[in-house]
Amino acid sequence: MAAVNRKKVSVTRILVIILIVIITFVYMVPLLFVIDTSFKPWTMIKEWPPRIFFKPSIAPYIRIFTARTVYPPGTTLTQEQIDNMTWYQKIVYQESNEEIVRRGDFPLRYLNSLIITVVSTAITILMATFAAYAFSRFKIRGKNDILFFILSTRMLPAVVVLIPIFLMFRKLGLGDNHIGMIILYTAFNLSFAVWVLKGFIDEIPIEYEEAAMVDGYTRFQTFWKIIVPQAMTGIAATAVFCFIFSWNEFGFAFIMTKSRAQTIPPWLPYQMGVLGYDWGAAAAGAVLFIIPALVFTIILRKNLVRGITFGAIRK
């Protein structure tokens, strides 16, 4: 009887595992389709039924990096002209009959995303580590109220504060400006970072600091030499979360930036090429854009629950 029971259990077990694998695969289909499209040759993108297997082409990635014009109909290039082309010019010419005229906007937008995200994350972490330490270790009058105030700023619908910020930044010359965006994203992430970091610092036994202070360390030295190294994992995890939030942010960037400081999220979905919306290039851009966030997610996986609940749940 027992043996039969065990067999039954292991059969259900295997069935459940198979089910999980199937679900995961189905779940990945939209993502896989985008990756698939980002390697599709020009002529196959608009085919019906959609083709899944084909000889992959790098052309969509060249197209997202460049601005091009179509050769006028009937133009035939001489063999010499074709021979003089660089490899990427040749690929684009052969696939979509286009001439590369200059570098596209994508690299600059990507760079904007990178600069704004990295700088704001660094400043957020610096400020938040200081604040979190103070909130964790000192008796501060009205501490819980201040902490709740800090949290509540994150829960606001962004648009309520966005209107005055827009007016204010316009006056200060911070509209469509890297510094303006860095200030915004720092403030946007600060509440989150303070809460999560406070949780991490709370977990460090206070005895370490007391011992160090007995040894003659000043308060700041204990903070810098004891707490910061101890909290490094937490600080790194929080930084990665701030990076992901800023990297993905759309609402602020959409309203505040038009060109000079524009990041990828408000730019990529609204790009019309000369031949209509270029889905291959868009898919390539999307893939390049989500790679950092995906890599960081994989690094973060142990701390995800903690991050998404603002440190409320520590697994």
Place this chain on the structure above:
Amino acid sequence: MLRGRKENTSTELQYRALSDQALIRAFVLPTIVLLVFVNIFPLFWSLILSFSNFTAKFPLVWGKNPKFLGIEQYIRLLADPAIWGRFITTAKYVILSVGGEMILGFGLALLLQIKFKGREVITTLLVLPMTMSPVIVGLMWKLFYDPNWGMFNYLLGLGKIDWATDIKYNLYAAVIADVWMWTPFVMLLALAGLGAIPQYLYEAAEVDRASWWHKFTKITLPMVWPLLLVALIFRTMEAFKVFDIAMGISGRGATAPQLLSIYLYDTAFVNWKTGVGSALGYIVLIMIIAITNIFIKYLNKAKQ
């Protein structure tokens, strides 16, 4: 512990306590100042704007732009059936997407309770959509939905439904993408909750020969319920103000789903009715606070 130290009267430690005060200020003030500057000050500013007809398109002329309307603006907005129509659409969006996420997320978490090799890889893969940019997720789904070359209709054998721009379907298109993106969020929280259930409860139930259903309703569900509520609160708040997924799929204007949040953006930043936009923003804010408060009451009850 720190209070203990301050009671010590040796001069050196007094000096240290004094510098502690300075240290607290130096550590906390930058954060508070920035948050006041970027959050609290604008919050009050937009409250004042919400009582006016201000438009950011034209220069400031006191008495004309802005002219103060008092509570009139709110009354006008709340009496507008178009606003209520959008509110109902938003409510539909919230109920469908959050409902879908709760059911699927909890279901996935239940399945993933089995320990097997590669479980962590599977969990990580499932979590990936959550950390992508919502507007890019919208863009990806727009491609996936496309009636002429997208995979969605083809795989489901649905013919040529134009999910992105047909107003009959675009709300559901956004709901499906939202569910895809945020189900992992609920799943993660449910997994954390399930992992925290002490095993001896199940063993005791086993001794009593309790049925699977009995164990589920009497042990699993009550134990995970607080965390599911946390997920529900987070997701409802977010879904209520979401617009980036929908805007990634359908763009704006006539082809976009008639969500309150998209209308808010159009009012404030396309039509430049800054005052009206602020008032709408406050209406949304109050709705979110009211709804979350109801949930938090349930949460506190569930925790007891």
